[in-house]
Amino acid sequence: MALDTCPMTSPLPPYAELLQLRTETTDDGRRLFVMPFHDDVVGRPGYLHGGAIAGLLEFAAYGELTRALEGQGVVPKPISVTVDFLLGGKDRDTFAGATIERLGARIANVEAFAWQKDRGTPIASARINFLLAAAG
Template sequence: MKLPPYAELLKLTVESHEDGAAPILAMPFESDVLGRPGFLHGGAIGGLLEMAAIVALHDALGNDDARVKPVNVTIDFMRGGREKTTRAQGIVTRLGTRVANVEAVAWQDDRDRPIAGARMNYLIARS
Protein backbone atom coordinates (compact mmCIF):
# COMPACT_ATOMS: atom_id res chain seq x y z
CA MET A 1 0.00 0.00 0.00
CA LYS A 2 1.42 3.39 -1.04
CA LEU A 3 1.11 6.05 1.63
CA PRO A 4 0.69 9.79 0.92
CA PRO A 5 3.91 11.90 0.86
CA TYR A 6 3.20 13.45 4.29
CA ALA A 7 3.29 9.94 5.75
CA GLU A 8 6.94 9.70 4.69
CA LEU A 9 7.74 12.87 6.65
CA LEU A 10 6.25 11.28 9.77
CA LYS A 11 8.02 7.97 8.91
CA LEU A 12 4.71 6.09 9.02
CA THR A 13 4.58 2.42 8.17
CA VAL A 14 1.69 0.02 7.65
CA GLU A 15 1.96 -2.31 10.60
CA SER A 16 -0.85 -4.71 9.81
CA HIS A 17 -3.76 -5.12 7.46
CA GLU A 18 -6.28 -7.76 8.42
CA ASP A 19 -9.09 -8.75 6.09
CA GLY A 20 -12.11 -6.54 6.60
CA ALA A 21 -10.27 -4.06 8.83
CA ALA A 22 -8.48 -0.88 7.85
CA PRO A 23 -4.67 -0.88 8.03
CA ILE A 24 -2.95 0.08 11.27
CA LEU A 25 -0.29 2.76 10.85
CA ALA A 26 2.71 3.09 13.16
CA MET A 27 4.66 6.30 13.81
CA PRO A 28 8.03 5.88 15.56
CA PHE A 29 9.05 8.45 18.13
CA GLU A 30 11.88 10.66 16.86
CA SER A 31 13.05 14.20 17.55
CA ASP A 32 11.09 15.39 14.47
CA VAL A 33 7.76 14.74 16.25
CA LEU A 34 8.80 16.10 19.66
CA GLY A 35 6.61 18.79 21.17
CA ARG A 36 7.32 19.81 24.75
CA PRO A 37 10.06 17.69 26.35
CA GLY A 38 8.99 14.06 26.66
CA PHE A 39 5.80 14.38 24.60
CA LEU A 40 4.63 14.12 21.00
CA HIS A 41 3.67 17.30 19.19
CA GLY A 42 -0.10 17.61 18.73
CA GLY A 43 0.39 18.30 15.02
CA ALA A 44 2.21 15.00 14.57
CA ILE A 45 -0.64 13.18 16.32
CA GLY A 46 -3.17 15.01 14.14
CA GLY A 47 -1.18 14.12 11.03
CA LEU A 48 -1.08 10.45 12.04
CA LEU A 49 -4.86 10.46 12.57
CA GLU A 50 -5.46 12.12 9.20
CA MET A 51 -3.22 9.62 7.40
CA ALA A 52 -4.98 6.71 9.14
CA ALA A 53 -8.34 8.11 8.02
CA ILE A 54 -7.18 8.61 4.42
CA VAL A 55 -5.68 5.11 4.24
CA ALA A 56 -8.90 3.60 5.63
CA LEU A 57 -10.99 5.56 3.13
CA HIS A 58 -8.85 4.54 0.16
CA ASP A 59 -8.97 0.95 1.41
CA ALA A 60 -12.78 1.13 1.53
CA LEU A 61 -12.92 2.66 -1.96
CA GLY A 62 -10.91 -0.28 -3.32
CA ASN A 63 -9.82 0.13 -6.92
CA ASP A 64 -11.91 3.28 -7.38
CA ASP A 65 -9.56 6.01 -8.63
CA ALA A 66 -11.32 8.69 -6.56
CA ARG A 67 -9.70 11.75 -5.02
CA VAL A 68 -10.66 12.68 -1.48
CA LYS A 69 -10.73 16.15 0.03
CA PRO A 70 -11.17 16.84 3.75
CA VAL A 71 -14.17 19.04 4.50
CA ASN A 72 -14.27 18.94 8.29
CA VAL A 73 -11.79 17.63 10.87
CA THR A 74 -12.33 17.41 14.63
CA ILE A 75 -9.58 16.05 16.88
CA ASP A 76 -9.97 15.19 20.55
CA PHE A 77 -6.70 14.99 22.49
CA MET A 78 -7.23 12.67 25.47
CA ARG A 79 -3.77 12.31 27.01
CA GLY A 80 -0.20 13.21 26.17
CA GLY A 81 1.66 10.99 23.74
CA ARG A 82 4.94 9.83 25.25
CA GLU A 83 8.33 8.97 23.72
CA LYS A 84 7.31 5.67 22.12
CA THR A 85 5.73 4.28 18.96
CA THR A 86 2.21 5.51 18.32
CA ARG A 87 -0.35 3.55 16.30
CA ALA A 88 -3.55 4.68 14.60
CA GLN A 89 -6.41 3.14 12.66
CA GLY A 90 -9.22 4.72 10.70
CA ILE A 91 -12.78 3.41 10.44
CA VAL A 92 -15.11 4.45 7.63
CA THR A 93 -18.49 4.96 9.28
CA ARG A 94 -20.32 6.08 6.13
CA LEU A 95 -19.30 5.79 2.50
CA GLY A 96 -21.65 7.60 0.15
CA THR A 97 -21.25 8.51 -3.49
CA ARG A 98 -19.96 12.04 -2.76
CA VAL A 99 -19.29 12.18 0.99
CA ALA A 100 -17.55 9.87 3.46
CA ASN A 101 -17.43 10.00 7.25
CA VAL A 102 -14.33 8.54 8.88
CA GLU A 103 -13.22 8.14 12.49
CA ALA A 104 -9.63 7.50 13.58
CA VAL A 105 -8.07 6.63 16.90
CA ALA A 106 -4.42 6.80 18.05
CA TRP A 107 -2.91 4.84 20.93
CA GLN A 108 0.45 3.79 22.32
CA ASP A 109 0.62 0.85 24.73
CA ASP A 110 -3.05 -0.02 25.05
CA ARG A 111 -5.59 0.38 22.27
CA ASP A 112 -8.31 0.73 24.91
CA ARG A 113 -6.55 3.86 26.25
CA PRO A 114 -6.35 6.14 23.21
CA ILE A 115 -4.26 9.30 23.26
CA ALA A 116 -6.40 11.00 20.58
CA GLY A 117 -9.40 10.48 18.34
CA ALA A 118 -10.72 12.24 15.25
CA ARG A 119 -13.87 12.55 13.20
CA MET A 120 -13.47 13.62 9.59
CA ASN A 121 -15.76 14.27 6.66
CA TYR A 122 -14.40 13.89 3.13
CA LEU A 123 -15.70 14.94 -0.24
CA ILE A 124 -15.20 12.18 -2.83
CA ALA A 125 -14.40 13.22 -6.42
CA ARG A 126 -14.73 10.20 -8.68
CA SER A 127 -13.20 10.09 -12.14
Protein backbone atom coordinates in the same frame (compact mmCIF):
# COMPACT_ATOMS: atom_id res chain seq x y z
CA MET B 1 1.64 -7.92 13.32
CA ALA B 2 3.23 -8.03 9.89
CA LEU B 3 4.95 -5.03 8.33
CA ASP B 4 3.54 -3.86 5.00
CA THR B 5 6.01 -2.74 2.36
CA CYS B 6 3.68 -0.18 0.76
CA PRO B 7 1.73 1.95 3.23
CA MET B 8 -0.80 3.22 0.66
CA THR B 9 -1.55 2.66 -3.00
CA SER B 10 0.46 5.77 -3.92
CA PRO B 11 3.78 7.11 -2.60
CA LEU B 12 3.66 8.76 0.78
CA PRO B 13 3.69 12.55 0.79
CA PRO B 14 6.68 14.35 2.33
CA TYR B 15 4.92 14.97 5.67
CA ALA B 16 4.28 11.23 6.14
CA GLU B 17 7.94 10.58 5.38
CA LEU B 18 8.93 13.22 7.96
CA LEU B 19 6.74 11.44 10.52
CA GLN B 20 8.42 8.13 9.47
CA LEU B 21 5.02 6.46 9.14
CA ARG B 22 4.72 2.79 8.32
CA THR B 23 1.79 0.39 8.23
CA GLU B 24 1.26 -2.92 9.94
CA THR B 25 -1.44 -5.50 9.41
CA THR B 26 -2.97 -7.15 12.46
CA ASP B 27 -3.73 -10.85 12.64
CA ASP B 28 -7.38 -10.09 11.84
CA GLY B 29 -6.44 -8.17 8.66
CA ARG B 30 -6.87 -4.62 9.96
CA ARG B 31 -4.34 -2.02 8.85
CA LEU B 32 -2.66 0.20 11.43
CA PHE B 33 -0.47 3.22 10.86
CA VAL B 34 2.56 3.42 13.15
CA MET B 35 4.58 6.52 14.02
CA PRO B 36 7.83 5.92 15.92
CA PHE B 37 8.96 8.47 18.49
CA HIS B 38 11.84 10.55 17.09
CA ASP B 39 13.16 14.12 17.16
CA ASP B 40 10.85 15.39 14.39
CA VAL B 41 7.67 14.55 16.35
CA VAL B 42 8.66 15.99 19.73
CA GLY B 43 6.57 18.78 21.24
CA ARG B 44 7.49 19.49 24.82
CA PRO B 45 10.38 17.31 26.05
CA GLY B 46 9.41 13.63 26.22
CA TYR B 47 6.02 14.12 24.55
CA LEU B 48 4.59 14.05 21.03
CA HIS B 49 3.62 17.27 19.26
CA GLY B 50 -0.13 17.60 18.71
CA GLY B 51 0.41 18.26 14.99
CA ALA B 52 2.25 14.96 14.61
CA ILE B 53 -0.60 13.11 16.33
CA ALA B 54 -3.19 14.87 14.14
CA GLY B 55 -1.15 14.03 11.04
CA LEU B 56 -1.03 10.36 12.03
CA LEU B 57 -4.80 10.32 12.52
CA GLU B 58 -5.41 12.00 9.16
CA PHE B 59 -3.18 9.51 7.33
CA ALA B 60 -4.94 6.58 9.02
CA ALA B 61 -8.36 7.92 8.00
CA TYR B 62 -7.28 8.78 4.46
CA GLY B 63 -5.52 5.43 4.06
CA GLU B 64 -8.55 3.44 5.17
CA LEU B 65 -10.86 5.40 2.89
CA THR B 66 -8.62 5.16 -0.19
CA ARG B 67 -8.36 1.43 0.40
CA ALA B 68 -12.18 1.15 0.41
CA LEU B 69 -12.49 3.31 -2.73
CA GLU B 70 -9.76 1.55 -4.73
CA GLY B 71 -10.65 1.24 -8.40
CA GLN B 72 -13.76 3.44 -8.19
CA GLY B 73 -12.22 6.54 -9.81
CA VAL B 74 -12.96 8.69 -6.76
CA VAL B 75 -10.60 11.02 -4.91
CA PRO B 76 -11.36 11.80 -1.24
CA LYS B 77 -10.87 15.44 -0.22
CA PRO B 78 -11.12 16.37 3.47
CA ILE B 79 -13.79 19.00 4.15
CA SER B 80 -13.72 19.00 7.95
CA VAL B 81 -11.33 17.59 10.53
CA THR B 82 -12.00 17.51 14.28
CA VAL B 83 -9.27 16.19 16.57
CA ASP B 84 -9.75 15.51 20.27
CA PHE B 85 -6.57 15.18 22.32
CA LEU B 86 -7.24 12.86 25.25
CA LEU B 87 -3.81 12.11 26.78
CA GLY B 88 -0.25 13.28 26.21
CA GLY B 89 1.64 11.05 23.78
CA LYS B 90 4.83 9.73 25.40
CA ASP B 91 8.19 8.71 23.97
CA ARG B 92 7.17 5.41 22.32
CA ASP B 93 5.55 4.13 19.12
CA THR B 94 2.07 5.48 18.45
CA PHE B 95 -0.54 3.48 16.54
CA ALA B 96 -3.62 4.66 14.66
CA GLY B 97 -6.51 2.88 13.04
CA ALA B 98 -9.61 4.16 11.30
CA THR B 99 -13.19 3.07 10.71
CA ILE B 100 -15.43 4.29 7.92
CA GLU B 101 -18.66 5.31 9.64
CA ARG B 102 -20.52 6.28 6.44
CA LEU B 103 -19.60 5.85 2.79
CA GLY B 104 -22.10 7.61 0.57
CA ALA B 105 -22.02 8.61 -3.08
CA ARG B 106 -20.57 12.09 -2.40
CA ILE B 107 -19.57 12.18 1.29
CA ALA B 108 -17.66 9.82 3.60
CA ASN B 109 -17.34 10.05 7.38
CA VAL B 110 -14.30 8.42 8.96
CA GLU B 111 -13.28 8.10 12.60
CA ALA B 112 -9.68 7.46 13.64
CA PHE B 113 -8.07 6.70 17.00
CA ALA B 114 -4.45 6.89 18.15
CA TRP B 115 -3.03 4.94 21.07
CA GLN B 116 0.29 3.79 22.44
CA LYS B 117 0.41 0.83 24.84
CA ASP B 118 -3.27 -0.12 24.89
CA ARG B 119 -5.82 0.31 22.11
CA GLY B 120 -8.48 0.71 24.78
CA THR B 121 -6.77 3.86 26.08
CA PRO B 122 -6.62 6.25 23.11
CA ILE B 123 -4.46 9.38 23.29
CA ALA B 124 -6.44 11.14 20.53
CA SER B 125 -9.36 10.71 18.16
CA ALA B 126 -10.44 12.38 14.94
CA ARG B 127 -13.61 12.67 12.92
CA ILE B 128 -13.00 13.54 9.30
CA ASN B 129 -15.60 14.25 6.63
CA PHE B 130 -14.48 13.74 3.03
CA LEU B 131 -15.95 14.95 -0.23
CA LEU B 132 -15.76 12.14 -2.78
CA ALA B 133 -14.80 13.82 -6.05
CA ALA B 134 -14.44 12.21 -9.46
CA ALA B 135 -10.80 11.60 -10.36
CA GLY B 136 -9.38 13.51 -13.22
